[in-house]
Amino acid sequence: MIDIPTAPAGPARRHQTVAVRVGRVVVGGNAPIVVQSMTNTDTADIEATVRQVADLALAGSEIVRITVDRDEAAAAVPHIRDRLARKGVHVPLVGDFHYIGHKLLADHPACAEALDKYRINPGNVGFKDKRDRQFGQIVEMAIRHNKAVRIGANWGSLDQELLTHLMDENARSERPLEARAITREAMVQSALLSAERAEEIGLARNRIILSAKVSNVQDLIGVYRDLARRSDYALHLGLTEAGMGTKGIVASSAAMGILLQEGIGDTIRYSLTPEPGGDRTLEVKTAQELLQTMGFRAFVPLVAACPGCGRTTSTVFQELAQDIQSWIGKSMPEWRVKYPGVEALNVAVMGCIVNGPGESKHADIGISLPGTGEAPTAPVFIDGRKAVTLRGPTIAQDFITLVQDYVEKRFGRVGRDAAE
Numbered sequence: 001m002i003d004i005p006t007a008p009a010g011p012a013r014r015h016q017t018v019a020v021r022v023g024r025v026v027v028g029g030n031a032p033i034v035v036q037s038m039t040n041t042d043t044a045d046i047e048a049t050v051r052q053v054a055d056l057a058l059a060g061s062e063i064v065r066i067t068v069d070r071d072e073a074a075a076a077v078p079h080i081r082d083r084l085a086r087k088g089v090h091v092p093l094v095g096d097f098h099y100i101g102h103k104l105l106a107d108h109p110a111c112a113e114a115l116d117k118y119r120i121n122p123g124n125v126g127f128k129d130k131r132d133r134q135f136g137q138i139v140e141m142a143i144r145h146n147k148a149v150r151i152g153a154n155w156g157s158l159d160q161e162l163l164t165h166l167m168d169e170n171a172r173s174e175r176p177l178e179a180r181a182i183t184r185e186a187m188v189q190s191a192l193l194s195a196e197r198a199e200e201i202g203l204a205r206n207r208i209i210l211s212a213k214v215s216n217v218q219d220l221i222g223v224y225r226d227l228a229r230r231s232d233y234a235l236h237l238g239l240t241e242a243g244m245g246t247k248g249i250v251a252s253s254a255a256m257g258i259l260l261q262e263g264i265g266d267t268i269r270y271s272l273t274p275e276p277g278g279d280r281t282l283e284v285k286t287a288q289e290l291l292q293t294m295g296f297r298a299f300v301p302l303v304a305a306c307p308g309c310g311r312t313t314s315t316v317f318q319e320l321a322q323d324i325q326s327w328i329g330k331s332m333p334e335w336r337v338k339y340p341g342v343e344a345l346n347v348a349v350m351g352c353i354v355n356g357p358g359e360s361k362h363a364d365i366g367i368s369l370p371g372t373g374e375a376p377t378a379p380v381f382i383d384g385r386k387a388v389t390l391r392g393p394t395i396a397q398d399f400i401t402l403v404q405d406y407v408e409k410r411f412g413r414v415g416r417d418a419a420e
Contacts, residue, residue, distance in 0.1 A: 011294065012263035017234045018206050022148045023092030023116035025062050027209060027267045028234030032297050033260070034267035035287045036063035036236075038096070040280060043073035043080070050083045052280060057091040058333065059281035060288055060299055063267065065094040065119060068101070074108035081114040092116035094150070098124050098157075102137035112141055117148040117209075122194040123157040131159075135194065139201045148207045149198065150236055153190040155183070155214040162186050162193075184219055187212040188226045195233055208233055209267070213240035217255040228264045237265040244273040253290055260294060301328050301345035304363060308351055310372070317351035317369040320396045324349055327400060339411035347403060348381075357381065365406045367399050382406060 019029025027034050037056045041048040043066050053064050068074050081093060094117040097104065101120060105112045118138060125135045142149045153159075163186040170176045191210045198208060210233045212223045220239055227235060237256050242248035252270045259265050268290070270283040288299040305321035324347060335342045348363035350356030352371025360366025360381040367390070369378050378390045380402060390398050 011261050011296070015228045015235075015263045015265075017232050017266055018208075020148050020206055020209050020234045022063055022094070022209075024090060025092050027063075027148075027236075031266070033265060033291055034062045035060060035284060035291070036065065036094075036267055036269050037061040037280070037284050037287075038065040038269065038271075039067070040274070043067050044070070044076050046076050046079050046083065049076070049080050050087070053080065053084060053091065053093070054087055054089045055281055056284055057089050059284040061091065061281075061284045063092045063094060063117075065096050068095040068097055068104055068111065068115075070100075071104065071107065074104040074111040077108070077111040078114040094119055097121075097138065101125065102134040102141075105138060105141045112145050112147075115147065117150060118142055119150045119152055120194075121152050121154055121157055122190050123154060123159045132197070135197065136201050139198045139203050142207065143202050146207075148209060149203060150209040150211060151191055151194045151198065152211040152213065152236070153187050153194075154212075154240060155187065155216075155219070156240070158183070158186055159190045162190055180219070184214075184223050184226070187214065187223050188230065191227065192231060195231070205233070209236050210234070211236035211238065213238050213271075215239060215241045217251055220255040221258055224259050224264050225262070228262075234266045235264065236267045236269070238269040238271050240271050242271045242273070244275065248272040249286055252286075257290060257294060260291075260296065298343040300332055300343055301347055303328065304346065304348045304350075304359060304366075306349075306351045306355060306359070316395070317349055320367070320369065320399065321349040323396055324400065324403070335407065335411075339407055342407055342411045345407065345411075357386075361385075364410075365403055367395075369395070 017028040019031060020027045025034055039049055039052045041052050043049050049066060056064050068077060077095065093115050095115040096119045098121055101118070120135065120138055122135065125131060125138065139149065163183065166182050166186050170182050191212050195208050195210060199205060210227060210231070212227060214220050214223060217239065224235065224237065237259060239252045239255050242252045249272065256265065256268055268287050270286045272283045272286070274280055274282065291297045292299050292302065303321060303325050305317065308318065346363045348360045348366030350359050350366065350368045353368065356368030357379065360368050361384045365382050367378050367380050370376050376391060378395050379386050380388050380390060380399065
């Protein structure tokens, strides 16, 4: 007898956290998982920062973090906010503060007001007797301006006093744990103790987001499991210093994918090292693809395409898949306005008769191109049924026209009126 599961496979129930409002965006609670990113411009360069924030927002970043590391950067923040508003970009801005955040916020009240959230690292907000005082000053500023705060412990700048204390305790234990386990515990305690201090000062629980970012996949999973088990604060996920290219993408996806599947995480960021002159928006697109692939959210229509093999020596299907993907990406800013729900569209571009017709039938609209030695015809399937067969040199453009027509009929006003 075959044992068939009675419940469908899917992610665990979302870990219940307190909802936090960051500008116009809600993080935690029952809100969708939020995608965020960070600029790599000099914040004092207003034009460059405005341009990159706008690019990130257009790509779909729902929160953007900027570095505020000195007076010139702090002074630039309100001007950045104003210029973005004039461009119609209203994405929440987060100020990334280290070492002198308390001073910058006090000296530049317009910056404190313009930001939607402050990011504090408890490991370098101050040292010895200055730590609690300077941390408190930033929290008091957040209370005064009604801003959210992310308390972000980081593996590379961990509170050394706390870590030393825990290491000493562990050394005296009858069964001491490995140093790595103690470091993970220090990460968790650093975030939780800092949040507790912030609440004691008067910051509301629904203004606090926690993160504990490390650069190792298994450490990240362990740390966030502990945070989720021991608190109900909203959680920001991200593998810090993830790396460049496929290494950074795979490592971040592996870590965050497991946590999200377990219902842990309210907002995510891919900390990818861009190639020289590379596209900063890649971290946004990758985060969206993770959430969409796992079924948490839909951002853009999915294009399924076969990987190719000896049956598909022609590059036609590769070029068509690329053209479709590029065309959809360029069309999305307009489509989001004209065609509500279009992000749920599924398109298939397949390369031969083996899986082509079947995969195309499973998509909303799909095309099965001829493989090596096959008749030069390309059947198109719409909503599971063969609709037309394309032939000749204009197959690619003809299919794009069919996709556009399908989008208009299904998601446009005509489609909505027909459904009503």
